[in-house]
Amino acid sequence: MAGRGGFSSKFGFIAAAAGSAVGLGNIWQFPFKVSQGGGAAFVLMYVLFIFILCFPIMIAEIAIGRKTQKNPVGAFVDMGFKKWSIIGILGIICGVLILSFYNVVAGWAFGYFLEISQGNFGIGKEFSAFTADTTTVGIYSTMFMLATAFIVSQGVSSGIEKASKILMPTLLFLLIGLVIYSLTLDGAMRGVEYYLIPDFSKITFKVAYTALGQGFFSLSLGMGALITYGSYVGKNDNMVSSAVMIMIADMTISLLSGLMMFALIASQGLDLNSKGGAGLIFTVLPGVFQNFGSVLGIIVGAAFFLLLSFAALTSTVSLLEVPVAYLVDEYKINRKLAVWGMALLIFLVGIPSLYANGGSDFFTNFITYPGADASSSFMDFVGHVANDTFLPLGGLLISIFTAYVWKKHNFSAEIAQGNPTFVGSWQEKIIHFTISYVCPSILGTIFILTVLDRFFGVKLI
Ligand code: PHE
16 A cells, blocks of 8 residues: 555554544534434434444445545546446535535534633523624634644544544543433433434434434445545455444444433423524533533533544544545645645635524525425535435445445455455345345435425425
């Protein structure tokens, strides 16, 4: 792998891929999607989709990356299927879109770290004013993009790997501590029930496809991030066990953060079915930290938002790495130039999202879909296109490609390197079955129905 860099060990890959997976998607987005999706019904769909649909695609992505040691466009060309590199092109576009708004939310998280470090717990109540202040958020987001670009410019193993190894476990411990604390609060059980006991009447098609989009987003799937990271994996590593660990780590953080949030929301007597959306953790948490008293509150609160910012950083790094790897591999562009050029481009694409939370009325109430009862902001719109539509589409195409174009036996042969007992095992049977039948049929159906439902207001189910 000379010249491209590589992860120094199997653990390095797992840490970096888990670093990509764990981020704002788990701690910021998951709880508010659960509250919009009616609680445990959403959680149930999310977990089911991860096991049935996301997991096989995750293995396929890593395998394609490791086989070719290329970026998501070059990988398909390298295997001799140039037409299928459309998957990579779509993935790169999707990565640019996701990073453009993700970076804004990361700016909020970083801003909250700074505010709470100074003892400003009132920031929770001022969330709307905070996000509408586009100058301040713009500065934080710029700093965030600079940090991301700096890490990516340092190359894969030195930058991405080191940061992930220390910070991810710390975040997990802090989260566990907060979960335990929140469960002891009066009234918390109402939230726990809402979160864990499904009300099946809440399962609508919209709940299903947002849970699917959330699964893809949270695992960084469907856009080539794992093809790119897979391209840096050693030939002797067992991909199946790595994928299991990444999936479990990611799901654990999401589920814990949801548990914490719903216990807290209930203990504060607030409405569990929040329509408020994106502000959920930012409005609820500062008041909780305040209850810890000023010194402990500042320490725990600042640590929380700082670690959240780091978790976001290991994700933004992977998002930026995708287009950069493409430019470096395919056009032999100097890595630093590719990094800074892309970072600038993505920042510019993100400006409407920066203005989409009160900064400008046009971007805040950007679009009203046919049949929808409220408008969506530009940021929400990008999320609907990228997370809920493009990522599952990417997954669909990857499953079809792997099963019918690359072919199952070649897929198995790649997995078998580093996992010699794989061929002929029950693991292989399950993965083959899901990748050839389950993923294409379910993802294909959901994709078509999602586009009709979300963007055209046509509700077939
Ligand atoms: N998985 C990341 C998160 O949950 C976001 C992400 C999506 C990163 C797609 C890379 C690719 O925060």
